[in-house]
Amino acid sequence: MAAVTDPIAAAPRRRADSHRGLVFILLAPVLAFFVVFNTIPLLWLLGLSFHNFSLTSGMPPEFVGFQNYYQLWLGRNNFWGDLSRTFTFVAVGVTIQTLLGVGLGLLFWGSRTMPGRRIALTLLFAPMVLTPVATGTFFRFIYDPNFGVLNQMIQGLGLPMVDFLGSPATAYWAVLAVDCWMWTPFMILMTLAALGSVPKAELEAAEIDRLPFRKRFTLVILHHGKFILMLGILLRVIDSFKTLDLIIPMTKGGPGQQTRLVAVELNKQAFESFNMGFSSAYAVYLLLVSIAMTSVFIFVLNLRRRRGS
C-alpha cells in the first residue's frame, strides 16, 4: 500500500521538517528585531521622502512626489558641495589612516622583543575606544586659540596664534587630523591582524632569499593580508562617510560650511530644522551612495578571491 511509508525513509524527512520549524523559532526574535527596527523605518523613510513634512508647522504631510529629490539634485542647501567635501574627507582621511596604520603596524610587529610594547599598544588603542563626542570636545580645547595647549606651544616657538577650528583655511584639515588621530589605531589593529595571517615559513623563506623589504611586503605580506586590510579599509570608508559626532562638538559644521559633511547637514535638517521630508530624501541619497561604495568594495574583494582560488 502506498500509505505505508518506509519508516527509515520517512524519519529523516520528519526530522528535517521539525528542524526547519526550530530554525524559524530561533530566528524569529532576530527577524522581528530586524523588521521593527530596520525594515519598517527604512520604508517609513522612503515614504516620508516623497512628502513635504515639517514637524514644527503643525501641518499634515503633503505628498510632493520627487520634489525633495529634485531640489537636492539641483543643489539645494549646497548638497553637492557637502557631498564632495565628504568624499575628500573619506578619501584623504582613510588614505592617511591606512598608510600610517600599515606603517606603524609593521613597526609594532617588528618590535616583538621591545620592552613596554604591550603598554604602548594599549595606549595606542585608547583613541579608538573613546567616544567621538568626548574626543571632539578634548580637541576643541586643544585647538582653542586662547587657552589651548597647541597654541601655547606655537606661541612658545614665537609663531603667531592660529584659530584652528575658527579659521576657514584650517578648520577642515584640523578636523581631518583628529579623525586620523582617532582611527589610525584601527588600521594598526587591522594590519597586525593581517600580518598574523601570513605564514611564518613564507616570511622566513623571503628572508633567506634575501628579498628586500619592498618585495617581502608585496609578494608575501600583501598576498596573505590583503583581504583583512581591504576589510579594514571598507569599514573605515563606510564609517568615515557617516562622520558626525566628532564634528558637532568641534565646529558644528562651520566656519561657514567648511566642515559641513553630509551627516552633519542631515542631522541639522532632521533634528534641528525638523524638515522630515527633505531630510528623508537626503538620507535616501546617502544610502544609495553607501550601497554603491560597498558594492564596489565587495566586487573587488570577490574578484581577488576568485582569481586567488
Add this chain to the structure above:
Amino acid sequence: MVDIVLDRVTKRFGSQTAVDALETTFGSGQVTCLLGPSGCGKTTLMRMIAGLEVPTAGRILIGGRDVAGLPPRQRDVGMVFQYPVMYPTLSVAENIEEPLRHDRSVSGGERAKRVDEMLDVLDMRDLRDALIDELNTGLRQKVAVGRAVARHAEVVLFDEPTTNIEVDAKLTLIRAIKAVTTRLRQTIVYVTHDQTEAMTLADSIALMEQGRIVQQDAPRALYAAPRTRFAGWFLGNPGMNYLGTEVRDGAVHSPMLAAPIPLPGGRNGQVVLGVRPEWITVGAGRAEGEVTDCVIGIGGRRLMTVRLGREVVRIKCSAAEAVAPGGWVRFSVPPDRVVLFDDKGEAIAALTQGVPA
C-alpha cells in the same frame, strides 16, 4: 666551497634542551643528512645554521666565519622548507628568478641562463610560465628546490622537503634534488627522518639523538658499524637484532657463532650481540629456532621472525631459503659481521670489515 663547523652549539627552549653542546663539521661540497627521530633537535640545528634561530651558546662557522649572531640575509644560505613555500603571484620561472634579481653580482643574462638551466635540471621547461596555483605540491616543492639552489648559495639547507609530498612525486623530487646537488656541489645539510632518503642522498649521515650527534659517517659505514645500539636500531628496516650473550674465558660464545669471538681486555659477564637481519646465513649452523612469522618484503625477499630460546631474531633471506611459520630453521652468522655492545649500549669492537649489501 665552504664547510660548516659547529662549535659547542646549544639551543634551549625554556627548560628543554633541543640541541646540546653539539660539535661537528659538515664537509665542504658534501651532502650531509641529519637523520634522527622526531624531536631529536635536527630541525632546530638546521634552523640555527639558517639563522632562523639564535643559538643559546656556541659558534656556527660557515667557511670560517662565525655567523651565529647574524640574520639569515647576511649568511650565504638557501633553504627548502617542509611545505613548498612559494611566491604565489609569480610564475614558475619568476619564482626561481626572484632571489637572483636582488643579487648585484648576477647580470641579467646570467640570471636568464641560470633559470633556464634550473628548469632543465628540474625537467620543468614546459611549466616555465605556469602559475603556482596550477601546480601540485610535488611540483611546487621542485620549484622551491630550484629557487633555493639557483642562487648558488654556498650552503643549501633542506628541512624534510619530502614529508608532505605524495609518494609518487616523492621519488621525482628526490631525483631532482640529487640531480641539482651533484651538479653544483654546494655544501648541503638535509634534514630527514627517512633513512632510505638519507641513504640515497647523503655523502655523510649525522645521526642525532636527544640533541646530540651520536655518529657521523658515510651511509654504508654507519649502517655496517653503528657505534651505539640506537644507531643500529634506527637504521635498517627492521633494525639490528640484539641478543644478550655471555662472555666466558675472554671470548663471546653464542650458538649463532661458528666460533667464539675473542674479546680483547678479557672482560667477563654479558655483552650484546648486534646482527643485521640480512647478515644471517640460513640453512646451517648450531643455532636452531622456531619460525613464528614469515612475510614478503621488498624484492620478494622474506623476513622471518624466529624464536631462539628466549630471544627473537629477525632474519632476511631469499624465498627459497624461507621456512613457513611453525617450521624450524638453522642459521648462523659469520664472526666478522657482528657488532658487540657493552651494557651502556656502546659498541665495543666493530668486527665488521665487509660492507653489507
